Amino acid sequence: MAKKVLVIGEVRDGELRNVSYEAVAAGKEVADGGEVVGVLLGEDVSGLAESLIHYGADRVIVVNHADLKTYTTDAYQQALLQVLDVENPEGVLLGHTSLGKDVSPRLAMKLNAGLISDAISVEMDGGDAVFTRPIYSGKAFEKKKVNEGVVFATIRPNNIPPLEKDESRSGDVSNLTVDIKDLRTVIKDVVRKATGGVDLSEAKVIVAGGRGVKGKEGFEPLQELADLLGGAVGASRGACDADYCDYSLQIGQTGKVVTPDLYIAVGLSGAIQHLAGMSNSKVIVAINKDPEAPIFEVADYGIVGDLFEILPILTEELKSTLV
Numbered sequence: 414m415a416k417k418v419l420v421i422g423e424v425r426d427g428e429l430r431n432v433s434y435e436a437v438a439a440g441k442e443v444a445d446g447g448e449v450v451g452v453l454l455g456e457d458v459s460g461l462a463e464s465l466i467h468y469g470a471d472r473v474i475v476v477n478h479a480d481l482k483t484y485t486t487d488a489y490q491q492a493l494l495q496v497l498d499v500e501n502p503e504g505v506l507l508g509h510t511s512l513g514k515d516v517s518p519r520l521a522m523k524l525n526a527g528l529i530s531d532a533i534s535v536e537m538d539g540g541d542a543v544f545t546r547p548i549y550s551g552k553a554f555e556k557k558k559v560n561e562g563v564v565f566a567t568i569r570p571n572n573i574p575p576l577e578k579d580e581s582r583s584g585d586v587s588n589l590t591v592d593i594k595d596l597r598t599v600i601k602d603v604v605r606k607a608t609g610g611v612d613l614s615e616a617k618v619i620v621a622g623g624r625g626v627k628g629k630e631g632f633e634p635l636q637e638l639a640d641l642l643g644g645a646v647g648a649s650r651g652a653c654d655a656d657y658c659d660y661s662l663q664i665g666q667t668g669k670v671v672t673p674d675l676y677i678a679v680g681l682s683g684a685i686q687h688l689a690g691m692s693n694s695k696v697i698v699a700i701n702k703d704p705e706a707p708i709f710e711v712a713d714y715g716i717v718g719d720l721f722e723i724l725p726i727l728t729e730e731l732k733s734t735l736v
């Protein structure tokens with residue numbers, strides 16, 4: 414049965430995050446021939462509406478409000494509840510990002526609806542949207558559906574391919590005025606860490622270092638390789654604990670969960686808590702001097718040897734191939 418599905422777009426630094434387009438693709442499936450409605454929240458985000466339509470949304474609702482410039486739970490929850498009230502959708506999809514993870518349970522709870530979080534795929538089964546999600550730190554997968562009421566789901570980045578961009582697509586873009594009041598938190602200023610570069614959680618290529626890189630400067634060849642491949646640098650907790658890098662780079666059970674196309678694990682052992690954050694990567698390459706390191710059990714390609722010898726060779730080889 415055709416449904417109306419809202420997809421909450423996520424804007425960062427004036428651009429839509431890729432996962433928003435991936436959520437639109439998932440929304441198309443869940444809508445089952447019905448309508449996919451993009452929702453954009455921010456201070457001045459109307460200019461991004463068209464892009465959601467080019468990637469498959471049928472129409473877009475824009476909510477511009479000064480209190481939505483930077484994400485706060487309170488303001489986004491108030492605004493989205495008003496959108497939901499007006500639209501009355503059968504499905505609501507968000508990215509499985511910090512924003513999506515924070516606001517989706519609150520919205521689902523207010524609507525007394527079921528929430529499926531961290532979905533990596535969705536298929537229709539007799540009119541029901543059945544989501545697949547990893548469980549037990551990625552060691553198994555479960556298929557889940559919401560039996561009745563609104564279907565809420567968050568979509569893990571880098572798993573559901575976005576639809577092909579079609580600039581000839583057009584759709585209605587409407588503004589919705591919302592009332593936001595009694596905010597308990599107000600963001601006065603955002604101070605960024607000087608990390609820059611590719612966003613780790615959405616990167617297609619990740620070069621991750623562990624305690625084996627032996628120091629802050631040991632991350633430099635990893636950064637060079639990541640830059641060459643248009644990717645991002647990640648780390649094990651061992652490397653973070655040793656103060657070789659910032660905790661924002663940590664991948665694993667208590668760090669970020671990533672699913673890049675290519676994960677190059679350098680000088681990290683592959684502890685179970687690390688695997689929890691990266692074992693679903695599409696291709697895993699491990700570089701480790703210990704042939705017994707557990708990372709080789711999940712690796713598609715393994716190189717046994719000293720990372721300080723192997724990385725420069727690999728980088729040089731890639732430079733000559735890619736240039």
Ligand code: FAD
Nearest residue numbers: 623624625649650651665666667668680682686687702720
């Ligand atoms: P090590 O285990 O010390 O491995 C270093 C590796 O480098 C070794 O395999 C060694 O052979 C190799 N090596 C050394 N020198 C070289 C060289 N010159 N060339 C090539 N290889 C070399 N860990 C995470 O990563 N993410 C998490 O989210 C996380 N959450 C945790 C949560 C809990 C509750 C607990 C208890 C632990 C958690 N951990 C997590 C920690 C985890 O158990 C490991 O301690 C950690 O992942 C080890 O980091 P590492 O692989 O860098 O270090």
